[in-house]
Amino acid sequence: MKGIENLGKILGLVIALFYFLFFQGNETYEYVFFVLVLVTVGIPHGAVDHLLVSPHLTKSKLISFLLKYIGIIAIYLIAWFFLPQISLIAFLIMSAYHFGQSHFIQSEIQKLKKTTYMLVGGFYLSIILWSDFSYTQKLLSSLINIENLESYGPGLIFFTFILSNILTAYNQPSRASFHILESVVLGFVLYHLPLLLGFIIYFGFWHALPSMNEEYRSLKKFLGENKRSNFLKKLMPFTALSLAGMWILLMLFYPSMTENELILLFFILISLISAPHIWFMNRFLESKKA
Numbered sequence: 001m002k003g004i005e006n007l008g009k010i011l012g013l014v015i016a017l018f019y020f021l022f023f024q025g026n027e028t029y030e031y032v033f034f035v036l037v038l039v040t041v042g043i044p045h046g047a048v049d050h051l052l053v054s055p056h057l058t059k060s061k062l063i064s065f066l067l068k069y070i071g072i073i074a075i076y077l078i079a080w081f082f083l084p085q086i087s088l089i090a091f092l093i094m095s096a097y098h099f100g101q102s103h104f105i106q107s108e109i110q111k112l113k114k115t116t117y118m119l120v121g122g123f124y125l126s127i128i129l130w131s132d133f134s135y136t137q138k139l140l141s142s143l144i145n146i147e148n149l150e151s152y153g154p155g156l157i158f159f160t161f162i163l164s165n166i167l168t169a170y171n172q173p174s175r176a177s178f179h180i181l182e183s184v185v186l187g188f189v190l191y192h193l194p195l196l197l198g199f200i201i202y203f204g205f206w207h208a209l210p211s212m213n214e215e216y217r218s219l220k221k222f223l224g225e226n227k228r229s230n231f232l233k234k235l236m237p238f239t240a241l242s243l244a245g246m247w248i249l250l251m252l253f254y255p256s257m258t259e260n261e262l263i264l265l266f267f268i269l270i271s272l273i274s275a276p277h278i279w280f281m282n283r284f285l286e287s288k289k290a
């Protein structure tokens with residue numbers, strides 16, 4: 001099913017191309033694709049974490065999984081309340097690692113694995129956040145003032161670009177030119193897109209879809225006859241639960257918050273469900289390679 005990943009990446013580039021050609025500055029275009037990609041691949045890719053622990057979960061194992069999952073969410077929620085800035089930094093570090101990891105789902109990194117993940121994910125994340133810095137700054141303004149970080153962007157992007165490519169080339173010499181080309185082309189596209197569209201294209205098609213594809217590959221033998229439709233059915237419950245939960249919370253705060261505050265709240269909610277997901281996904285991906 002490598003085909004679906006490539007198809008997703010082409011679709012991501014086509015969405016970007018249409019934006020550049022016909023929809024520059026059109027917020028409706030940005031929001032429509034943000035929601036579409038989030039609902040179809042973004043959220044679902046984290047909805048079978050319980051099955052990655054074990055495809056045939058007993059009731060007691062499911063309960064213990066849920067307790068751990070909810071426990072991590074609860075601790076992180078408390079952290080957001082009392083240490084919001086540290087929680088934000090932790091979110092960005094976890095995300096860089098997690099995003100970088102998904103570039104190497106089907107290949108192995110031998111040397112400086114975690115550093116490579118961090119640098120690859122850090123490169124794409126810094127392009128996304130710094131290329132539309134004034135909007136990133138606005139979204140974060142109720143939490144932290146990042147005004148004086150703007151000038152660090154080009155250096156950070158350059159540093160992570162060079163080092164991530166050196167490390168990937170060192171680990172995978174035969175794929176070096178592919179990684180360099182990908183980081184130049186995708187980096188260029190993300191740099192010219194507005195924040196939310198750049199984020200969702202990268203998140204959906206370079207992270208969520210490849211991760212979901214890997215989940216499908218590893219669960220395939222337990223999915224009976226109609227593998228694809230059974231897999232989709234398995235994605236449904238936790239996808240619906242997460243979307244409904246986020247929707248209710250956003251609606252609850254809607255009357256008292258500005259648009260930017262609601263978007264930030266949305267990302268904080270994403271961070272809460274991402275923290276346990278990143279933990280379980282890391283265990284799943286790394287144990288598969290061991």
Ligand SMILES: CC1=C(/C=C/C(C)=C/C=C/C(C)=C/C=O)C(C)(C)CCC1
Pocket residue numbers: 046091092094095098129136139140195199264267268270274277
């Ligand atoms: C785009 C964006 C942000 C970062 C979002 C990140 C880092 C999301 C990570 C999601 C993950 C890791 C999902 C897991 O599967 C900020 C800085 C919060 C606010 C400005 C807009």
